[in-house]
Amino acid sequence: MLDANLKTQLKTYLANIRQPIELVASLDDGAKSAEMLSLLTEIAALSDDVTVVRRDDDRRRPSFMIRRTGTDLGVRFAGIPMGHEFTSLVLALLQVGGHPSKLAQDVIQQVRDLDGDYAFETYFSLSCQNCPDVVQALNLMSVINPRISHVAIEGSLFQDEVASRGVMSVPAIFMNGELFASGRMDVEQVLARLDTGSTARAAxxxxxxxxxxxxxxxxxxxxxxxxxxxxxxxxxxxxxxxxxxxxxxxxxxxxxxxxxxxxxxxxxxxxxxxxxxxxxxxxxxxxxxxxxxxxxxxxxxxxxxxxxxxxxxxxxxxxxxxxxWRQMNVPGEEAYRNKGVTYCPHCDGPLFRGKRVAVIGGGNSGVEAAIDLAGLVAHVTLIEFDTDLRADAVLQRKLASLPNVKVITSAMTTEVVGDGDRVAGLHYKDRHHGTLHQIELEGIFVQIGLxxxxxxxxxxxxxxxxxxxxxxxxxxxxxxxxxxxxxxxxxxxxxxxxxxxxxxxxxxxxxxxxxxxxxxxxxxxxx
CATH class of the missing domain: 3.50.50.60 (FAD/NAD(P)-binding domain)
Structure with a gap:
């Protein structure tokens, strides 16, 4: 899975491990489990301080725990942390292996001093550029404080779990089984939520x-x-x-x-x-x-x-x-924010794999989003208020070549509708004829400027x-x-x-x- 250059770089990083670690795998007979085992084996081959152990003791498969040998200290990845999350994997290997963090000492002490037991779960997608900050922050906190645990979960591999928990935007962070936060967070932001006195002290x-x-x-x-x-x-x-x-x-x-x-x-x-x-x-x-x-x-x-x-x-x-990001400011938008209404196609697109979605906005951002999503979802409807798309011609030609994209111009979105838990569709008005229409779909990506x-x-x-x-x-x-x-x-x-x-x-x-x-x-x- 790792090319020669990546192996060389990773070997250099792993030389900084101070305490031996185990990669404890929980696998099944699927292709993704085989892929994960291949990755873990390649990593272990780059350092004498890293070994692979198969336990099959976690309910999420494929998953693996990076554990400091002889201890319970570690972090878990449910899924294969490549793409944007590869850096999270490397940092977890080093931190569990005893390499010191560059986090400020007063922040480290604040994490150590947290009084409570916190079990965090973060749902991420490999194309999400916001997710690594959350994953890395919670991984590090779990290494610093033994009363904190963290599992990073690749949403596209555990879609039943994602659906049952109503996760429609990443990163989605759960703490002790309840939704804790959505969106990018670093260690200090997490601390501000957990340590209620920190804001006053900082002020x-x-x-x-x-x-x-x-x-x-x-x-x-x-x-x-x-x-x-x-x-x-x-x-x-x-x-x-x-x-x-x-x-x-x-x-x-x-x-x-x-x-x-x-x-x-x-x-x-x-x-x-x-x-x-x-x-x-x-x-x-x-x-x-x-x-x-x-x-x-x-x-x-x-x-x-x-x-x-x-x-x-x-x-x-x-x-x-x-x-x-500019909002549509229509009924239902705020109620279904992160429940199907989203503003980041790169982050949340993989969660809508095989579903029907709409993109609101026909400028470069909207057309680029529709092109990206077309490779993931079942169907994209692009809705533009003006009579013509405003995107660059090269983007419009690419969009027109995609068979699962429909473009509707001169249309004004009037309402987002749902079943109380998630988006079920939207209403729009034909600006030429004044007629009202409804589209049934599961996701709405808003791209209408700033x-x-x-x-x-x-x-x-x-x-x-x-x-x-x-x-x-x-x-x-x-x-x-x-x-x-x-x-x-x-x-x-x-x-x-x-x-x-x-x-x-x-x-x-x-x-x-x-x-x-x-x-x-x-x-x-x-x-």
């Missing part, structure tokens, strides 16, 4: 921080670039982000980032975070901005209040809160009717000392490379603003 620490020269709100490409450019000037720089990486974390494939022929969103975000850290930027993740209070006089301090209760102050602020994250900024900076922050050619907003960059602004073409450029420009403009202010008591620029 207290944040509020005690000294004022920043540049405070960036948002951690996407624009925010990361802004912070790096500011920090390179030697001034005190901070980032407060609800989710560092933003929409890029949900991007499957990036092929237009200049000089990099191909990368994936999570990999790019990891590189951005490392780059930010190298310049000593104070990164405050999992912090959602709730209110902006501009300075009362020139050179004064702006204040940003966070949902956690914390408050930050800064001489300049760069707003880069990005955008989120909405800027600016609700918290109303009555402060000037916004357009669409909610975008109005900026000039320097990234300045309507308020002195407040700048903005990226998808949240009026700048056209919402692209990663554009956002990075705009973030850099806004940061340079903020620095230019700072050096023209009255000199504060403390030197602005470090020697």
């Amino acid at each position: 207290e620490k944040i509020s005690a921080k000294d004022p920043f020269d540049v405070l960036v709100i948002g951690g996407g490409p624009a925010g990361a670039a802004a912070a790096i450019y500011a920090a390179r000037k030697g001034i005190r720089t901070g980032i407060a982000a609800e989710r560092f990486g933003g929409q890029v974390l949900d991007t499957m494939s990036i092929e237009n980032f200049i000089s990099v022929q191909h990368t994936e969103g999570p990999k790019l975000v990891a590189n951005m975070e490392q780059h930010v850290a190298e310049y000593g930027v104070d990164l405050m993740n999992l912090q959602r901005a709730e209110r902006l209070i501009p300075a009362r006089e020139e050179g004064g301090l702006h204040e940003v209040r966070l949902a956690s209760g914390a408050s930050l102050k800064a001489r300049t602020v760069i707003l880069s809160t990005g955008a989120r 909405v800027p994250n600016t609700e918290w900024l109303k009555d402060t900076v000037a916004l357009t009717l669409r909610g975008e922050i109005e900026v000039d050619d320097r990234g300045e907003t309507s308020l002195p000392g407040i700048f903005a960059a990226g998808d949240v602004t009026t700048v056209p073409f919402k692209q990663i490379v554009v956002a990075m450029g705009e973030g850099s420009k806004a940061s340079l403009a903020a620095f230019d603003h700072l050096i023209r202010l009255p000199v504060p008591d403390a030197a602005l620029i470090a020697a």
